[in-house]
Amino acid sequence: MKIQSKLKEYEVIIEKEPSFFDDLCSVPNAFYVIDEKVYGLYRQLFCKIPEGCLYLLEAAEQNKTIETALAICERITAIPAKRNAVLISVGGGIIQDITGFAANIMYRGIRWIFVPTTLLAACDSCIGGKTSLNYKKYKNLLGTFYPPDVLYIYSEMFQTLTEKDYKSGLGEVIKFNIMSGESGLENMERNLSGLLERHQKTVDLFTESSLTYKKSFIEADEFDRGERVKLNFAHTFGHAIETVTNYRIPHGTAVAVGMIMANHISQERGYLPADVAKRSEAVLLQVIDIDVTLLDKPFCEYMRSIRKDKKQESDALTAVLITAYGDTGELSVVHDITEDEIRSAIDYFISIYGEKE
Ligand SMILES: NC(=O)c1ccc[n+]([C@@H]2O[C@H](COP(=O)([O-])OP(=O)(O)OC[C@H]3O[C@@H](n4cnc5c(N)ncnc54)[C@H](O)[C@@H]3O)[C@@H](O)[C@H]2O)c1
Ligand SMILES: [Zn+2]
Structure with missing residues (x-):
């Protein structure tokens, strides 16, 4: 499925087998942000991620902050790639909201690939391009429009929700x-x-x-x-x-x-x-x-x-x-x-x- 956006055209791909993760783990210049619970459950899918390129994030509302987005940006500065860096994130709506924002502000916008692992993120939030962060006691107060470049949905992962x-x-x-x-x-x-x-x-x-x-x-x-x-x-x-x-x-x-x-x-x-x-x-x-x-x-x-x-x-x-x-x-x-x-x-x-x- 292709989605037309004023910012770019992007694609949603429904996967039946987990082998696409092998390709994702070898994307050049990539940095990975993965829901730590998902990483724990599906560790074998991510074993090829190069060292120093992985950030595990707890999917908690209190982490959906500008500080977390900045911490991810900081880690991306440590990989050799600059504007050609690719952010690949795997998780539900919380991981999506934080990483979409980080991808948007990093070098004024880098490529972003997202794998939604919750039903909510896969059937709803993953398209539409909204990124959101909580600020002080306000939920989703900060945000931008920044859709991913590609989305991969592998619904077998919903079995562990x-x-x-x-x-x-x-x-x-x-x-x-x-x-x-x-x-x-x-x-x-x-x-x-x-x-x-x-x-x-x-x-x-x-x-x-x-x-x-x-x-x-x-x-x-x-x-x-x-x-x-x-x-x-x-x-x-x-x-x-x-x-x-x-x-x-x-x-x-x-x-x-x-x-x-x-x-x-x-x-x-x-x-x-x-x-x-x-x-x-x-x-x-x-x-x-x-x-x-x-x-x-x-x-x-x-x-x-x-x-x-x-x-x-x-x-x-x-x-x-x-x-x-x-x-x-x-x-x-x-x-x-x-x-x-x-x-x-x-x-x-x-x-x-x-x-x-
Ligand atoms: N940007 C948007 O358009 C948009 C739209 C709706 C909601 N949201 C935001 O999304 C967030 C809620 O996202 P959500 O409901 O996807 O959940 P979530 O990201 O909060 O995750 C819920 C729980 O499921 C776990 N989990 C994720 N994938 C799993 C899997 N495959 N197996 C087992 N456990 C798994 C997580 O670790 C977490 O404990 C809220 O912060 C909301 O504001 C954003
Ligand atoms: Zn909703």
Whole structure:
């Protein structure tokens, strides 16, 4: 799959065998940044990396900082290559965000190859070119647009993800399918059990279809000024859930909860038929495994987080909602969401999740 960007054209290659790692380990002038957990699990794939060219990084939010990006740049200065240096990174969204930023600022931009090893990174974040760093207490405050030159996806690696991390990735896969309309929702209902069991063929199919869907938005609006904002469906609520729970609920899972809340508002407003909301909810609940008491926070904390969200442009509360549903889903940026609607959406989720348990 080729992705057109204003910055460059880049390619996503789906690999069925791990032999591509042999080639990656012998790329001239390369420096490698690998998630240390992934390195521990798949050490044999990386044994040909030349000495002095490897940086192991713990995938932790507190490492997603400018200091880590600079430490990587510093290590790259020690290899003989200069502007022809190549950064090769292997890991999930945290490794992607840090190394994309480092590749962007190093010598004003060096080649960057990325191998996403989480479902979330492979089906969503790896394309679109966003790099992000946390700054002080602000998540993803610093960032740039800098896509990799090539991406290799080898889904066999998702077998070793924890259930929590794997299901977080499924949250974003479900988001693309629900957004896309009736056939996406049906497709999800038919294949969720295969996805939950991590059947490689099913996982590859959904990874590709998620990327194809996202590609249409990022190619139309790479820098997030119009159409692409719709991909933020469920994220206003998802980000609030991440913040109030102090990131104990992972991103994709928070988005899955956020989708139930967003659809509740859509249904109450008459935008979304009740049966579609119910069917979406049944799918989503299968990937949400949380300690629901984590959500038991004063309402003002949710509101504070929603008001701080980067996508909020004015005093009126804004979120992307499904506003009509049929063969395709219609999404709109809605600017008049009330506090009461948000309160009722949170209460609704907590009550239905309680019934599930
Ligand atoms: N740049 C973007 O467009 C974008 C989009 C969404 C999210 N993000 C960012 O991505 C981050 C979340 O990324 P993520 O969900 O991919 O997870 P992650 O990078 O936080 O990794 C989650 C866990 O999985 C482990 N892991 C990674 N690959 C593994 C494998 N194959 N087997 C076993 N364990 C493995 C990691 O060590 C870590 O413990 C957040 O910081 C978020 O802000 C960025
Ligand atoms: Zn997301």
